[in-house]
Amino acid sequence: MSEFDQLYREVILDHYKNPRGHGLLEGADAEADGQNPLCGDEVSIYVAFGDDGETIDEVKFSGRGCAISQAATSMLTELVQGRSAAEVAALPRDELLEEIGIPLTPVRLKCALLGLSTLKLALHKAKGTPLPEEWAGMADELDLK
């Protein structure tokens, strides 16, 4: 397989061109904004919980990004649907990376994980689940005091 086919494999291009869960969610139960300071990309994540207030009913995202970040966030919305907030807050990043299934350099890893990291931030704000370490020390900016 060529380098190109490896990185931009069909499932990635499919999620990139037809992202699942792309858009806004009115009256979301949890939401957060994330930025990738390397490239200036921004993503907003919106979460709606089910009647039990714990199960993730729907996740949507908006914002611009590269094929890797868009595809990864699109896959994420499918991956977490129907799971509990606590479970997703503890979701190992490898689970998403396996789903993405392509080799990623450290720079592209940040693209791929921006959605997950922002989702965990949204859950922290709404449910008090642990704050992911990449947001540590940023409580002031994130208005989390």
Place this chain on the structure above:
Amino acid sequence: MAVTTEAPKLDAHKLRADFAVFDELVNGKPVAFLDSAASAQKPRQVLDRMRTFYEHEYSNVHRGVYKLAERATAGYEEARQKAATFINAPSPRELIFTRSATEGLNLVAYAWGLDNLGPGDVVVASELDHHSNFVPWQFIAKRTGAEFRVIPTDAQGELHLDELDAIERAGNIKVVANNLVSNSLGTINPAERLAAWAHERGAIMVVDAAQAAPHRAIDVQALDCDFLAFSSHKLCGPSGIGALWGRSELLERMSPFNLGGHMIRQVKVEETTWGQLPYKFEAGTMPIAEAVGFGAAIDYVGGVGLDAIERHEHELVAYALERLAEIPGLVAYGPPPERRAGIVSFNLDGIHPHDVSQILDMENVAIRGGHHCTQPLMRRLGVAATNRASFYLYTIREEIDRLVDGLHKVHKVLG
């Protein structure tokens, strides 16, 4: 530096023999290195000089009385003289070695700004500025209660100087900070005009020349600025060393920035007094061999000739803009070729710069995709990021052809 009336040409194919990085082939081709605006490649003349210095002339500087210490000090101070001459500084005393252009700009913002700014004062930067001449001023303005104002850009990425009148109404103009060449778009800014405007209002003019110094002759006396910072790594020298030039009458009145060894006159428990220029601003052991390498890079670039480099890059920009116009859905940013240095910034409709540069890398074409440390400018352009191809004295037309071929491929697979 002598100014010739007719700009001589340089032979980029011949100069490439000085850069070992082009010896390494991937699929039979060397890297098409189109990211010199981020950092330039290093010629063997610079590397050889640093190696000789480390092997035969190295010790700490301004300390020991033995022969090696004398040689090291001579090498370090010779580099200072070269850097001062390079920008036509009146005296090498006014040339302070820093760790980067960024550190030089922070030095001015802290050491001048903290003591001279307060409520009612205005610090002016621009949308074209690199974060390094933007964020320090924004921060120091906030700390001192001064206003921070920004000169906007027009649709071509040139400064909207008509806005200066509105900016002036914000208070007493105390600082005007601007880069001579925009690292994102290549725009050549009217630094002389801004310096004159600043001085008419009693303000200081702080020039970030990191992107200009490698590509065109700089004359701080003709610019009539008050401070000017540039770095070594963008002009074929090592990273970790830069230079700040400042008027001695300002530098002498300023408090030091970094405190510690070598920058003192006398230290007592009750009080410490500061050393002379430039040492007052060079605390601790400086990047000594890097300074020597910086001097060698100035010799190398000066030997090729700044006028020849400027002309070469101008031709490359004109050629690149012409070729890029072939690509469907490509939007190029920035002024016309005659008003820009060797940088071309663009976007492909609907395709993120990260994907563009990733696919180009598979063809061994290296460009930068990102915000180039100019987020306010990106916001003005209405984008998160751009693709940026930048040229230097070793760039050849074939590399631009490879860029265009690669962009056709990007368009085919992701467009």
